[in-house]
Each structure stands twice: as C-alpha cells, then as structure tokens.
Amino acid sequence: MMLKNILQIIQLILAILLILVVLLQQKGTGLGAAFGGSGTIHTTRRGIDKVLYQLTIAISTIFFLLAIVNLLF
Template sequence: MDTILPYVTLGSAVLMIIAILLQQRGASLGAGFGSSGELFTTRRGFDKNLFDVTVVFAVIFVLSILASMILPGLQK
C-alpha cells in the first residue's frame, strides 16, 4: 500500500492540473474593453464532463493524501 499511494497522488495531481488548464475561463471579447465579462452560464456537454472529471481527480488527490497520512500511523 505504501508503494502505490505516492503514484496515485502524483498521477491525480498531474491529471487534475491538465483538467483545470483545459477548462475555459469564460472571458468574452467585451471583457477586454473594460466591461465586466461576468455572465452566468450553465455548463453543458464536454465542459460539464470536464468539470465533473476535475472534481473526481480532486477527491482522489485529497483521499490519497489523507490515506498516506493515516496509514503510516496505523503500522507503528
């Protein structure tokens, strides 16, 4: 178990970074000219799936870190 947790943590971190960088910022052309580009839109299609995958990677990342902190304490 100790040998796989660092790889799971590293892999989920890298995949989460990639998923975050693939997401769109939502800035429109009007935001470049001073208007607030804040427009609330719902996620649909690929954008929604990418958001869900990012959340899953974040949960896996946090759980793997917690497991690596708790499991060595149980072996003492």
Template sequence: MLMNLFQIFVSALLILVVLLQVKGSGFGAALGGMSGGSVYRTKRGLERTLFQATILLVIVFIFVSFLSVQWQ
C-alpha cells in the same frame, strides 16, 4: 510507495483537466473577468464533463492524501 505513485498520477490528471478548462474560457475569464458579456450560462457537453471530472479528481486527491498520511 504505491500510494505515492497513485497520488502523483491523480495530481497530474487534475492539472491537465484544470488546464483544459482554462484554455477554453480565455485569458480574461481565467483572471476573473466576464467572458462573452453574459452574466450566467450553463455548462454543456465537454465543459460540463471537465467540470465534473475536476470535482471528482479533487475528492480522490484529498482522500488519497489522507490515506498516505495515515500509512506513514
């Protein structure tokens, strides 16, 4: 039961972080288009933090999912 609640919490955080990333890039970039006309640019500041948080939360979500399957 506790593992399921933790998984719901992590998934809600993951959804929030992904939505914050898409909001900053615009609708065209969210669909795969180029934003700003640049081919390559580095992530800085909050954008980089959100990107790293997304990766971390995906790893935690997958790990918790495997643990919850093992415990049932």
C-alpha cells in the same frame, strides 16, 4: 511499505491528471470580473465543459482522500 509507495504513485498520477484537466477547461472572464463587476451573466456548463468540470471535482476529491490516507499510513 509497498502500499504506501503505490498510494504515492497513484497520487502523483492524479496530480498530473488534475493539472491537465484544469488546463483543458475553457477560460472564464478572468480575475478582473471578480473586482470590476463585469461578467455577471450566468451560463450553464454543457457538453465537454460539463464533463471536464465534473472530472475536476472527482479527481480533486480522490486526490484529497488519498492525501489523507497517505498521512495516516
């Protein structure tokens, strides 16, 4: 029972971190570009944008794996 509580607390912390990292990312062209065809210029992520992007992937992957582990225990 103790392990499950610890995993849930870690998952809660990861959820909060994931929200913060997503909010810190630079805004793109928006939803209108997906349907309007604008914003077709491809730019690479550099500096802090790249770090935030990679951090988002890492946190979301760990969050997903912890959700599966919580489901199994």
